Amino acid sequence: MPRTAIVAALLALLCAAAAPAHAAPVDDALAHFTADKFPETDRGIDELVASGAPTAPAVLGALGDGRLLFDPGSHRVYYAEASGALDDAATGARADGVAQGALKKVRLNNGIRSKLAAALGGLDLLSPDRAKRLAAADTAFHTPDPKSLAAIDAALGRETDPAAKAALLQARAAVVATSGAGPEADRLGAIATLTARGDGDALNYVNQAAAAPDASPAVKNAASAAASSIRFTLSLWQALQNAWYGLSLGSVLLLAAIGLAITFGVMGVINMAHGEMVMIGAYTTYLLQDLVAAHAPAWSEASLPIAVPAAFLVAGAIGVGIERTVIRFLYGRPLETLLATWGVSLILQQAVRTAFGPDNRPVSAPRFMAGSFHLGGLEITAGRMWIVVFTLAVFAALQVVLRATPFGLRMRAVTQNRRMASAMGISTGRIDALAFGLGSGIAGIAGVALSQIDNVSPNLGQSYIIDSFMVVVFGGVGNLWGTLVAALGLGIADKFLEPFAGAVLAKIAILVFIVLFIQKRPRGLFALKGRAVEA
Amino acid sequence: MQNHRTFGPRGLVFLAVLLAAAALVPASSLLTPAGSALHLSTYAVTLVGKYLCYALLALSLDLVWGYCGILCLGQGAFFALGGYAMGMYLMRQIGARGSYANPDLPDFMVFLNYHSLPWTWWGFSSFPYAVLMALAVPGALALVFGYFAFRSRVTGVYLSIITQALTYALLLAFFRNEMGFGGNNGLTDFKDILGHDVRSDGTRAALFATSCVALALGYVVAAAVTGSKFGQVTVAIRDAESRVRFLGYRVEHYKTLVFTLSAMMAGMAGALYVPQVGIINPGEFAPANSIEAVIWVAVGGRGTLVGAALGAVLVNWGKTYFTGAFPEYWLFLLGGLFVLVTLFLPQGILGLVDRLTARRRPGPPAERPVAPEEQVLPRPVAE
Numbered sequence: 001m002p003r004t005a006i007v008a009a010l011l012a013l014l015c016a017a018a019a020p021a022h023a024a025p026v027d028d029a030l031a032h033f034t035a036d037k038f039p040e041t042d043r044g045i046d047e048l049v050a051s052g053a054p055t056a057p058a059v060l061g062a063l064g065d066g067r068l069l070f071d072p073g074s075h076r077v078y079y080a081e082a083s084g085a086l087d088d089a090a091t092g093a094r095a096d097g098v099a100q101g102a103l104k105k106v107r108l109n110n111g112i113r114s115k116l117a118a119a120l121g122g123l124d125l126l127s128p129d130r131a132k133r134l135a136a137a138d139t140a141f142h143t144p145d146p147k148s149l150a151a152i153d154a155a156l157g158r159e160t161d162p163a164a165k166a167a168l169l170q171a172r173a174a175v176v177a178t179s180g181a182g183p184e185a186d187r188l189g190a191i192a193t194l195t196a197r198g199d200g201d202a203l204n205y206v207n208q209a210a211a212a213p214d215a216s217p218a219v220k221n222a223a224s225a226a227a228s229s230i231r232f233t234l235s236l237w238q239a240l241q242n243a244w245y246g247l248s249l250g251s252v253l254l255l256a257a258i259g260l261a262i263t264f265g266v267m268g269v270i271n272m273a274h275g276e277m278v279m280i281g282a283y284t285t286y287l288l289q290d291l292v293a294a295h296a297p298a299w300s301e302a303s304l305p306i307a308v309p310a311a312f313l314v315a316g317a318i319g320v321g322i323e324r325t326v327i328r329f330l331y332g333r334p335l336e337t338l339l340a341t342w343g344v345s346l347i348l349q350q351a352v353r354t355a356f357g358p359d360n361r362p363v364s365a366p367r368f369m370a371g372s373f374h375l376g377g378l379e380i381t382a383g384r385m386w387i388v389v390f391t392l393a394v395f396a397a398l399q400v401v402l403r404a405t406p407f408g409l410r411m412r413a414v415t416q417n418r419r420m421a422s423a424m425g426i427s428t429g430r431i432d433a434l435a436f437g438l439g440s441g442i443a444g445i446a447g448v449a450l451s452q453i454d455n456v457s458p459n460l461g462q463s464y465i466i467d468s469f470m471v472v473v474f475g476g477v478g479n480l481w482g483t484l485v486a487a488l489g490l491g492i493a494d495k496f497l498e499p500f501a502g503a504v505l506a507k508i509a510i511l512v513f514i515v516l517f518i519q520k521r522p523r524g525l526f527a528l529k530g531r532a533v534e535a
Numbered sequence: 536m537q538n539h540r541t542f543g544p545r546g547l548v549f550l551a552v553l554l555a556a557a558a559l560v561p562a563s564s565l566l567t568p569a570g571s572a573l574h575l576s577t578y579a580v581t582l583v584g585k586y587l588c589y590a591l592l593a594l595s596l597d598l599v600w601g602y603c604g605i606l607c608l609g610q611g612a613f614f615a616l617g618g619y620a621m622g623m624y625l626m627r628q629i630g631a632r633g634s635y636a637n638p639d640l641p642d643f644m645v646f647l648n649y650h651s652l653p654w655t656w657w658g659f660s661s662f663p664y665a666v667l668m669a670l671a672v673p674g675a676l677a678l679v680f681g682y683f684a685f686r687s688r689v690t691g692v693y694l695s696i697i698t699q700a701l702t703y704a705l706l707l708a709f710f711r712n713e714m715g716f717g718g719n720n721g722l723t724d725f726k727d728i729l730g731h732d733v734r735s736d737g738t739r740a741a742l743f744a745t746s747c748v749a750l751a752l753g754y755v756v757a758a759a760v761t762g763s764k765f766g767q768v769t770v771a772i773r774d775a776e777s778r779v780r781f782l783g784y785r786v787e788h789y790k791t792l793v794f795t796l797s798a799m800m801a802g803m804a805g806a807l808y809v810p811q812v813g814i815i816n817p818g819e820f821a822p823a824n825s826i827e828a829v830i831w832v833a834v835g836g837r838g839t840l841v842g843a844a845l846g847a848v849l850v851n852w853g854k855t856y857f858t859g860a861f862p863e864y865w866l867f868l869l870g871g872l873f874v875l876v877t878l879f880l881p882q883g884i885l886g887l888v889d890r891l892t893a894r895r896r897p898g899p900p901a902e903r904p905v906a907p908e909e910q911v912l913p914r915p916v917a918e
Contacts, residue, residue: 270692272826329878334692335606336877339833342826343873350866466703466822469696504707511704515680515697519687 025051026090030059030077033089033106034070041112045119046147055092057123062089064116069103078103122148125155130164137167142201144174146181170197177205180212187219195226198233199377206230237377242495248384250491251391252453254484255446256464257471258395261483262439264472267415269327269436270338273345274468275461276352277440280318281311281447282456283352286361301366304448311444318348319440323433331432345461353458360455369452387449394445395484401438402480411435470514476524486525490514542758545885549841550751557747561740577736580743581811582855586848587746588808591753593831593847594840595800600829601838602761603793604773606691609698610801611825612705613673615815617802619709620672622722622815623656624665625733629726642724643717653715662729669806670799677798678791685787685794690776699822706820721816728810739811746807750844753800757840760796769793830869833876836883846883 029051032044045063048056062068062079068089070077077089078098088095108116121143124136133155140148152172159165173190176182191209194202209215210223256278263271285307292303299306322344330337365383372381402408413421414431422428447460454460475486490510497506518524542550560575560583567574592614599605631638635645639652658664680701684694712718731738760766769789771779780786809815818824828847835846850872857865880887 270695326874326878335695336881338606338692338695339826339829340874340877343830343870343877346866346870346873348870350863350870353866354863462823466699470700473693473696504711508704508707511700511707515700515704516683518689518693518697519683522687522689522693 024090026053026055029053030089031075033063033068033077034072034075036070036072036104036107038107038109038112041106041108042115045112045115049119049122049151053090055087055089057120058087058092059089060116060120060123063106063108064113064120066105066108068106069100070106071098071103073102077106118143118145118148122151125151125168126158130161133159133161133164134167137164137171140171141167141174144171144178144205146175146179149175149179169193173197174201174205177209180208180214184216184219187215188222191219191222191226195229198230200234203227203230203234233377240376241378242499243492244378244380246492246495247488248388248491249495250488251388252450253467253471253491254487255387255391255394255449256443257468257475257483257487258391258398258480259439259441259443259446260468260472261475261480262398262442263436264469264477267432267435267439268334269331270334270341271327271436271439272338272342272465273322273348274341274440274443275463275465276345276348277315277319277443277461278447278450278464279352279456279458279461280315280348281444282363282451282454282460283356283361283447284311284314284444285448285451286363286456289363301368304366304369304452307448308445311448312441313444315444315447316437316441319443320433320437322440323436327436328429328432345465349458349461356458358458360457363451363456365452383452387453390449394442395480398442399480407431407434411438470511473518473524474514476526479524479526482524482526542755545841546754546758549754549844553747553751553754557744557751560747561744564740564743565736577739581739584739584743584746584811585808586851587743587750588804588811589828589831589851590844590847591746591750591804591807592801592828593835593843594750594753594757595797595804596828597832597837597840597843598757598760598800599794599797600832601840601843602766602773603769603790604776605790605794606695606829607698607794607797608695608822608825608829609700609702610797610828611822612698612702612820613677613798613801614805614808614824614828615702615705615709615817615819616673616676617669617805618809618815618819619716619722619805620659620665620669620802621806621809622725623659623668623716624662625725625728625810626722627656627660628728629724632726633724641717641722643720644715647712649715655715666806669802673798673802673805674795677795681791681794682787685790688787699825702820702825703822706817706822709817709820717816719817721814721818722809723814723816725810725813733810733813742807742811746811749803749807753803754840754844756796757800760793761840765789765792827869830873830876832883834872834880834883836885836887839883839885842883842885845885849884 025047029044029047032040032047035041041063045060048059053059059068059077059079067080068077069080069086076098078086078095079089080086080100086095086098086100087093118139121136121139124132125140127133127136137152137155140152149172152168152175156165156168156172159168170193173193176186176190177194187209191206194206194209206223206226210220210227212219215223256275259277260271260274263269263274285304288307288310289300289303292299292306322341326340326344327337330340369383369386372379374380402412410421410426410431411434413424413426414428414435418428421431450460450464454463471487471490472483474490475482475484493513494506494510497509501509560580563573564575564577564580569576592610595613596607596610599607599610626641629641633642633645635642637645640649644652659668680698684697689697708714709716709721710719716722725733727733728738728742731741761769768779768784772784772786772789776786805815805819827850831847831850832843833846834850835844836842850869853868854865857868876883882889
């Protein structure tokens with residue numbers, strides 16, 4: 001085959017002197033793969049990308065998967081398709097009649113693999129798929145490589161979509177800023193683009209631009225101004241992010257404490273089994289999810305919303321049971337209810353442990369709670385966001401129940417003046433039981449939400465009980481709004497302390513703060529005024 | 536119930552039993568051969584020694600709860616602090632025999648790249664200093680904490696909850712390696728106490744006898760305090776705090792003093808506990824431990840001192856038995872105990888005994904403290 005001979009001759013020439021290509025650029029590029037040496041393969045990838053050959057994506061993909069083969073005798077390169085059929089790498093035509101046994105695989109190492117990923121990214125910059133182009137531009141931004149500048153410029157020339165164009169400009173700015181080369185105006189433009197982006201990567205690149213050995217004074221000044229501006233933006237976003245984390249933690253605290261605010265705050269019952277009501281709510285969620293998965297798989301997405309009323313009913317019923325059998329004998333003796341309900345909590349924990357085992361139970365998240373999104377510089381996970389929304393909804397619903405329903409009215413009447421309420425014909429025993437059931441039911445609802453972010457195990461409740469009491473006491477007993485403010489305030493304070501002090505020390509600091517605060521204001525943040533307090 | 540300035544018949548029996556045990560148990564363990572019917576194994580001696588430390592803890596809790604109405608849910612913190620003081624002494628006695636053979640620093644400090652002993656550890660190679668600290672540190676904490684809490688009239692449930700927060704905060708703090716107290720693993724691998732091997736039978740017997748004597752001493756002190764005029768004021772505070780204040784007593788001073796004394800007793804219990812069990816770690820600060828101590832007192836009978844010690848020994852003996860024989864059911868039983876005792880036995884076992892004997896022998900009703908009513912929590916308005 002004369003053609004083969006020519007290619008072989010050319011190849012020899014190329015290897016000896018690295019001479020510029022004489023044949024079609026694709027053939028030259030492919031020839032590098034037949035040398036069976038890593039540096040040659042590396043160069044082959046570059047040239048293949050530069051050649052813009054239509055087969056390039058297929059060849060590079062095959063190389064990555066170990067499907068790229070060459071004939072050591074003829075120096076032709078082929079790639080195997082998934083079906084096993086061979087295609088010629090230069091033309092993409094089916095290469096029938098080539099004996100696969102005689103072919104050798106083009107070898108890979110990690111250097112080649114990462115190179116390959118970058119090269120495929122460069123190809124993606126030109127992809128007709130907009131999402132692919134955006135992703136490729138993002139990758140190019142995060143792994144700036146001076147070699148990709150040409151590909152980015154080529155893509156910029158063709159790009160019409162404004163978002164993709166902006167992403168490409170940022171990628172180009174990253175490359176220019178980190179390369180330490182290029183005209184001054186180009187570098188200044190890159191710094192301006194990066195400043196507009198204003199995230200941690202941008203800061204890093206701007207610093208690199210300032211540190212480049214040949215950076216002019218103008219570039220250096222612009223870079224340092226840009227760096228301080230980015231740092232300021234970053235610290236603002238960081239503060240907002242902390243506030244969001246704090247809000248998220250605070251809503252979890254509120255959710256766990258809000259039921260306690262009813263039983264402890266409004267009824268004056270120290271319910272140490274409150275945490276176990278949360279745990280029972282979480283287990284109800286788990287059981288319901290399994291039931292739905294077994295009997296109605298089509299509804300599995302809805303198992304979490306169904307669990308909310310179910311957990312309320314289960315935990316509420318258990319709460320009513322506890323009130324009728326234990327607590328009603330102990331009204332007016334708060335310290336003894338504390339001990340008795342602690343006993344109840346031990347029994348419930350062990351009962352769950354005996355029934356379900358001590359291991360964590362998996363509760364899966366429905367699709368709408370998965371993933372996260374960005375809001376400016378904020379990263380918000382959907383699950384956390386829904387918990388915040390859910391908590392506020394529960395709080396609002398509870399306020400409505402207490403203020404706008406006959407039951408709420410009776411409950412407030414009983415807590416304000418039991419004997420008078422009784423004289424007016426309210427069955428105080430029934431109201432006590434229902435109020436305790438309400439508090440427990442809300443704890444159960446909290447369990448549904450917490451099953452999404454915590455381990456569902458028999459010890460789930462234990463970790464929340466102390467925090468819940470702190471929130472209720474800090475907010476002021478008998479005051480639901482106080483509980484709201486205390487939970488969110490403590491959550492946010494905790495998250496703002498964490499970066500300086502670490503998670504554990506922040507928690508200790510919060511505990512110490514509450515202990516000191518109680519000394520100053522023994523009745524909490526929003527103390528009730530009037531004679532009821534001095535009882 | 537003991538009359539003023541006496542221990543009463545029950546207290547005398549209690550003291551006699553303790554002192555007899557202090558003499559006889561070590562004798563039985565050391566002097567009789569292993570197969571003899573009178574022989575007590577070292578395991579049993581250590582186990583009962585541990586119960587005695589718990590009994591001293593229960594006694595300290597009864598002093599504040601039964602006689603002053605302060606339900607402290609952080610008594611375990613004082614116990615653990617005392618234990619750490621003793622543990623630090625025992626750590627220093629290891630000297631160069633640790634895995635890293637560093638004569639100055641305990642193993643965990645070498646591991647955590649300490650270069651010199653932190654100031655908190657200075658002096659702990661001296662036994663008297665360690666004992667002093669086992670009393671002084673819990674005492675000082677209780678003094679400061681109590682003074683501020685009682686001065687601002689934090690009472691009842693609020694006090695219980697902030698004492699729980701106190702022990703919880705200490706739990707978290709001691710878990711940190713940066714505290715310099717061994718972090719998660721605590722202090723262990725003890726070798727010597729006062730030059731004797733902590734694991735030898737003789738040392739174990741001596742520790743047992745010391746625990747008996749300490750419990751007896753604790754009882755004498757507690758009985759003397761509660762039997763005095765001072766004790767009568769604290770009982771009055773328990774039953775009607777506002778009225779005592781209106782009568783001109785400085786309630787917060789009484790409460791602070793009792794609280795501090797009780798914390799020191801708890802610290803001593805912890806200091807005796809650690810050499811017997813051979814380890815002290817942050818788990819001792821767990822709020823659940825403190826609540827468990829409350830149930831010992833409740834089971835035995837609060838406001839009886841002897842009952843508290845009895846309750847501690849009984850409940851822990853039951854725990855040892857049930858966690859060995861039926862581990863599944865222990866928590867059911869403990870939980871049931873909490874519920875049943877509060878519902879049906881508000882005066883505990885001794886209260887029940889008193890009631891039964893009073894019924895059998897008609898005569899002047901037994902002089903018992905009025906059913907101690909805690910301050911009724913205000914049932915405030917929903918906003």
